[in-house]
Amino acid sequence: xxxxRRLDLDDARRLIAGAAIRAQQxxxxxxxxxxxxxxxxxxxxxxxxxxxxxxxxxxDKAFTAxxxxxxTHDYGSASQPGAPAYGINSAIGGRLMVVGGGLPVLFEDExxxxxxxxxxxxxxxxxxxxxxxxxxxxxx
Amino acid sequence: xxxxRRLDLDDARRLIAGAAIRAQQxxxxxxxxxxxxxxxxxxxxxxxxxxxxxxxxxxDKAFTAxxxxxxTHDYGSASQPGAPAYGINSAIGGRLMVVGGGLPVLFEDExxxxxxxxxxxxxxxxxxxxxxxxxxxxxx
Amino acid sequence: xxxxRRLDLDDARRLIAGAAIRAQQxxxxxxxxxxxxxxxxxxxxxxxxxxxxxxxxxxDKAFTAxxxxxxTHDYGSASQPGAPAYGINSAIGGRLMVVGGGLPVLFEDExxxxxxxxxxxxxxxxxxxxxxxxxxxxxx
Amino acid sequence: xxxxRRLDLDDARRLIAGAAIRAQQxxxxxxxxxxxxxxxxxxxxxxxxxxxxxxxxxxDKAFTAxxxxxxTHDYGSASQPGAPAYGINSAIGGRLMVVGGGLPVLFEDExxxxxxxxxxxxxxxxxxxxxxxxxxxxxx
Numbered sequence: 001x002x003x004x005r006r007l008d009l010d011d012a013r014r015l016i017a018g019a020a021i022r023a024q025q026x027x028x029x030x031x032x033x034x035x036x037x038x039x040x041x042x043x044x045x046x047x048x049x050x051x052x053x054x055x056x057x058x059x060d061k062a063f064t065a066x067x068x069x070x071x072t073h074d075y076g077s078a079s080q081p082g083a084p085a086y087g088i089n090s091a092i093g094g095r096l097m098v099v100g101g102g103l104p105v106l107f108e109d110e111x112x113x114x115x116x117x118x119x120x121x122x123x124x125x126x127x128x129x130x131x132x133x134x135x136x137x138x139x140x
Numbered sequence: 141x142x143x144x145r146r147l148d149l150d151d152a153r154r155l156i157a158g159a160a161i162r163a164q165q166x167x168x169x170x171x172x173x174x175x176x177x178x179x180x181x182x183x184x185x186x187x188x189x190x191x192x193x194x195x196x197x198x199x200d201k202a203f204t205a206x207x208x209x210x211x212t213h214d215y216g217s218a219s220q221p222g223a224p225a226y227g228i229n230s231a232i233g234g235r236l237m238v239v240g241g242g243l244p245v246l247f248e249d250e251x252x253x254x255x256x257x258x259x260x261x262x263x264x265x266x267x268x269x270x271x272x273x274x275x276x277x278x279x280x
Numbered sequence: 281x282x283x284x285r286r287l288d289l290d291d292a293r294r295l296i297a298g299a300a301i302r303a304q305q306x307x308x309x310x311x312x313x314x315x316x317x318x319x320x321x322x323x324x325x326x327x328x329x330x331x332x333x334x335x336x337x338x339x340d341k342a343f344t345a346x347x348x349x350x351x352t353h354d355y356g357s358a359s360q361p362g363a364p365a366y367g368i369n370s371a372i373g374g375r376l377m378v379v380g381g382g383l384p385v386l387f388e389d390e391x392x393x394x395x396x397x398x399x400x401x402x403x404x405x406x407x408x409x410x411x412x413x414x415x416x417x418x419x420x
Numbered sequence: 421x422x423x424x425r426r427l428d429l430d431d432a433r434r435l436i437a438g439a440a441i442r443a444q445q446x447x448x449x450x451x452x453x454x455x456x457x458x459x460x461x462x463x464x465x466x467x468x469x470x471x472x473x474x475x476x477x478x479x480d481k482a483f484t485a486x487x488x489x490x491x492t493h494d495y496g497s498a499s500q501p502g503a504p505a506y507g508i509n510s511a512i513g514g515r516l517m518v519v520g521g522g523l524p525v526l527f528e529d530e531x532x533x534x535x536x537x538x539x540x541x542x543x544x545x546x547x548x549x550x551x552x553x554x555x556x557x558x559x560x
Contacts, residue, residue: 001285001387002188008282038192038318040347067192081221084262087229087238092196094234107281141527142428145421149328178458180332184324188289192320247421328422332458332487336512361501369507374514378507402504 006036007105007113011136012043015105015115018135022128023047028120030128031058034105035114039067042113054118060095061102061125066114072102073126101125105133146176147245147253151276152183155245155255158275162268163187168260170268171198174245175254179207182253194258200235201242201265206254212242213266241265245273286316287385287393291416292323295385295395298415302408303327308400310408311338314385315394319347322393334398340375341382341405346394352382353406381405385413426456427525427533431556432463435525435535438555442548443467448540450548451478454525455534459487462533474538480515481522481545486534492522493546521545525553 007015012034023030029049034042041059046052061072068075075098078085089098100122105113115132117125147155152174163170169189174182179202186195201212208215215238218225229238240262245253255272257265287295292314303310309329314322321339341352348355355378358365369378380402385393395412397405427435432454443450449469454462461479466472481492488495495518498505509518520542525533535552537545 001291001392002288003283003285005281005283011281036318038316038320040318064193068194069191084216085239086216087219088197090230090234091200091237091239092193092234094230096193096197112281141425141431141532143423143425145423148422149325151421152325176458178332178456178460180326180458181324181335182326184321185289185292186320186322192318195321252421331489333484333512333516334488337508337516340511356504356506359507370510370514374510374512377511379505379511 004037005107005110005112007034007042009042011113014136015132016043016045019115019117019128019132020045020047021135022131026120026124026127028124030117030119030125031055032132033058033062033116035059035062035066035116037066037112039063039114051119057097057118058101058116061097061099061116061118062114063095063116064097064114065102065104065116066111068096069104069111071104072097073100073122076100101129103129103133105136144177145247145250145252147174147182149182151253154276155272156183156185159255159257159268159272160185160187161275162271166260166264166267168264170257170259170265171195172272173198173202173256175199175202175206175256177206177252179203179254191259197237197258198241198256200256201237201239201258202254202256203235204237204254205242205244205256206251208236209244209251211240211244212237213240213262216240241269243269243273245276284317285387285390285392287314287322289322291393294416295412296323296325299395299397299408299412300325300327301415302411306400306404306407308404310397310399310405311335312412313338313342313396315339315342315346315396317346317392319343319394331399337377337398338381338396341377341379341396341398342394343375343396344377344394345382345384345396346391348376349384349391351380351384352377353380353402356380381409383409383413385416424457425527425530425532427454427462429462431533434556435552436463436465439535439537439548439552440465440467441555442551446540446544446547448544450537450539450545451475452552453478453482453536455479455482455486455536457486457532459483459534471539477517477519477538478521478536481517481519481536481538482534483515483536484517484534485522485524485536486531488516489524489531491524492517493520493542496520521549523549523553525556
């Protein structure tokens with residue numbers, strides 16, 4: 001038997017709130033997903049104007065970041081043509097996302113969840129994911 | 141009618157044991173999957189700290205290696221942009237893995253199963269898959 | 281943030297060992313799957329003679345039992361024609377199993393994982409799943 | 421390591437020929453699938469006038485019969501409302517077929533493959549599957 005820590009629903013709401021604040025600042029309505037450390041969805045919000053396709057993409061970015069313990073943009077560079085993880089983007093039925101915007105959420109060096117953002121450019125999505133975590137840390 | 145040879149459960153356990161020994165040596169907890177020569181799962185273990193995403197990826201690497209009779213890293217080079225098998229990574233619902241870490245298991249020049257490793261870098265995964273087979277051969 | 285308990289790999293191995301002992305007693309080789317409390321696979325074995333179809337079915341029974349915190353045979357009665365959960369068997373891409381043989385694993389009244397058995401009749405599968413948990417408790 | 425027997429391509433062709441003869445006798449053009457003992461497709465023919473939907477259904481009937489070592493019509497009775505395997509029809513992404521027309525092919529009491537027939541009524545499909553196996557045995 002072992003003990004692990006994971007985000008609870010309050011954490012997920014704070015991450016979403018932090019993401020929404022940043023999304024409004026940059027003027028890009030986003031889909032925002034938060035998963036637990038196993039990649040299972042805790043909470044999701046599609047802001048007014050967020051893209052329908054981004055619903056799945058945000059959820060899968062959060063899933064990837066949490067369950068693979070790795071930022072999705074790191075998979076982006078590792079999976080370029082010629083790079084070692086080339087072709088991994090279609091793994092797990094295409095759920096493994098290699099586009100920026102998915103970040104693991106760390107607590108005392110452990111992955112406790114994941115946040116996934118989609119609707120902007122990958123750089124915007126990643127920026128909003130970072131802002132979500134920074135907001136969550138400030139309140140923690 | 142024809143006769144084929146395939147790994148049995150004891151073989152699968154030895155392959156997993158060999159993989160786990162090497163994974164511990166290099167300090168990377170792995171997901172370890174062994175399939176029969178048809179790509180059907182015989183045994184699987186997720187070591188403590190192995191990634192959740194790697195569960196499916198390890199199983200699919202073993203499936204690919206056994207059922208396609210080819211190391212997954214060989215698909216990696218064959219599927220680069222401009223190469224003949226470009227785009228094959230998304231075949232079979234994304235199960236065809238082109239990332240290193242999946243190896244066919246050979247016995248007297250016949251494929252009798254597959255081993256799939258995931259959680260490290262592709263090079264680490266491949267190294268552990270090779271160690272699994274070497275361990276299995278030594279005990280055979 | 282919250283703290284949860286889950287099965288580790290040693291627990292999974294003990295559950296598999298317990299299932300295999302009972303399967304041998306009743307003379308039915310089984311597919312045996314153990315998941316963590318989120319329904320993610322920890323370990324799996326297909327005994328010699330276990331059915332290929334039962335690979336997926338055992339994994340999905342363990343997934344259902346752990347992630348829905350409910351024995352799969354309880355879904356069986358709840359999903360009969362006219363009953364409230366009628367039709368739920370095809371949910372989650374068909375992964376939600378309503379056939380006996382999947383049991384949640386409880387520790388101090390919390391679900392910490394799931395065990396899924398397949399290859400026999402549903403009654404045999406359930407019997408082996410119960411034996412797996414009983415064996416695990418004795419050694420705990 | 422273990423040794424198993426399975427149908428080869430000549431066997432598959434004979435099974436298809438036997439099915440086609442019977443299908444012509446009863447005036448129902450059929451989809452005819454033959455898998456190996458692991459449920460992997462060896463050969464398939466859609467007779468002129470066979471149904472497009474029956475392509476997948478015939479393949480999945482042969483898969484089920486071989487990989488579960490059981491006639492699909494036996495699953496039909498075992499999975500009626502109130503029966504123990506109720507709800508199993510949606511397992512494995514819906515590939516587990518409980519409609520008649522899938523039969524395991526036995527050789528010296530071992531399952532060596534499966535035949536799946538679809539386009540007629542389930543009774544016609546099962547009749548043609550039986551004729552396929554009888555034809556194959558006669559030539560064997």
